[in-house]
Amino acid sequence: MTVQQHQLSNGFRVVTEHMPGLKSASIGVWVMAGARHERVEQNGIAHFLEHMAFKGTAQRSALQIAEEIEDVGGYLNAYTSRETTAYYARVLENDVPLAVELLADILLNPAFDPEEIEIERGVILQEIGQALDTPDDVVFDWLQEAAFPDQALGRTILGPTERVQNFGQSDLRTFVDEHYQSGEMILSAAGSVDHDQVVAMAERLFGQMPAKGANTLYQPADFRGGERREGKDLEQVHFALALNGPNYRDPEIYTSQIHAVAMGGGMSSRLFQEIREKRGLCYTIFAQAGAYEDTGLTTIYAGTSAEQIDELAHVTMDELKRAADDMSEVEIARARAQMKAGMLMGLESPSSRAERLARMVSIWGRVPHIDEVVQKVDAVTLADVRSFGGKLAQDAAAAMAVYGPIDHAPTLDALRQRLSG
Secondary structure (H helix, E strand, O other): OEEEEEEOOOOOEEEEEEOOOOOEEEEEEEEOOOHHHOOHHHOOHHHHHHHHOOOOEOOOOHHHHHHHHHHOOOEEEEEEOOOOEEEEEEEEHHHHHHHHHHHHHHHHOEOOOHHHHHHHHHHHHHHHHHHHOOHHHHHHHHHHHHHOOOOHHHOOOOOOHHHHOOOOHHHHHHHHHHHOOHHHEEEEEEEOOOHHHHHHHHHHHHOOOOOOOOOOOOOOOOOOOEEEEEEOOOOOEEEEEEEEEOOOOOOOHHHHHHHHHHHHOOOOOHHHHHHHHHOOOOOOEEEEEEEOOOOEEEEEEEEEOOOOHHHHHHHHHHHHHHHHHHOOHHHHHHHHHHHHHHHHHHOOOHHHHHHHHHHHHHHHOOOOOHHHHHHHHHOOOHHHHHHHHHHHHHOOOEEEEEEEOOOOOOOHHHHHHHHHO
16 A cells, blocks of 8 residues: 655645555645534534535636536545535546546635525535425434534534525635634545655645644534424334444444444345345334544434334334344354445545545544554454443443324334333
């Protein structure tokens, strides 16, 4: 693995990985500013800003941005999460300089034209409407809100309609001034890239950014738990449960991930086998472990009928409780294999590698070799997973969201009693 890192004098970081045999590259700038860095009156502004990045700069119109990248067969996109905003491109090897130059232009010279703001406002309001019409999406926003009430981490990434309707040019510029700092940005590139060339481009394009201190506009997470119940005439009840877990720097993060895979990470998992295959209570059910800088979530989701939600929820609790006592070495070995295969398969994609590079640098300040990560996964024992499962069942704070015909859905208190009893 030919990973190389460099930090400019203003704190801007560069990380690259050359992948022999490739003729293309993925390049992006990851900004350590997402929805959880917003004040309540700013909720949705990070996502709005991401949309506006492609709507014109001091040098290029929105059409020119689109034409320049597509004239060379490239691809330009972005996304906003709760902790980061990423702007990235995929191009052929000879067009890496163009990609870096375009990324620098949209990040450093956004026009924020009032007419374009109004057009994009309409697009985002449509996106919010689409999300609200997608039950298995919106239930996760409500779950996040139930887990972290009255906190930035619990608020929706898209923002509420009433705030998005009122954002203007000054709101966008304020968020950029507060968060788009040289020390909070990472330029990551993977594929057919030359490290020295990328560093030189970064120095020329980003080196003049003023050096600023670390971002202090940050609200620590407090997983309080709770439930949200929203009744609606739908075909299914959408059920989502979250249990408090480790943050991504906690050594137990690998245990939580293996536990989640064994519980609901595939067709052979406990929840899939017991609830779908044996009982026929649902079509979709899964578990996953997510993590943030200072907290984490083990999440379970399923969709089922109004008549079966009570049984499904209670059997889910029974399986979580049972796993703390009788999870087998065979199940753990299978979960380890799934995790390692997923990581290694991801390394075949320059886009996945570029994202991993940026994420690792943001978390650890370095990029651990994949063998180091594999060793940590292999080091998780059956006793570790059982112990973790026991803590989830007995001690972890919980949150729940249910949406649809919920008259027969159990309360969170009833499920907690079932789990710990």
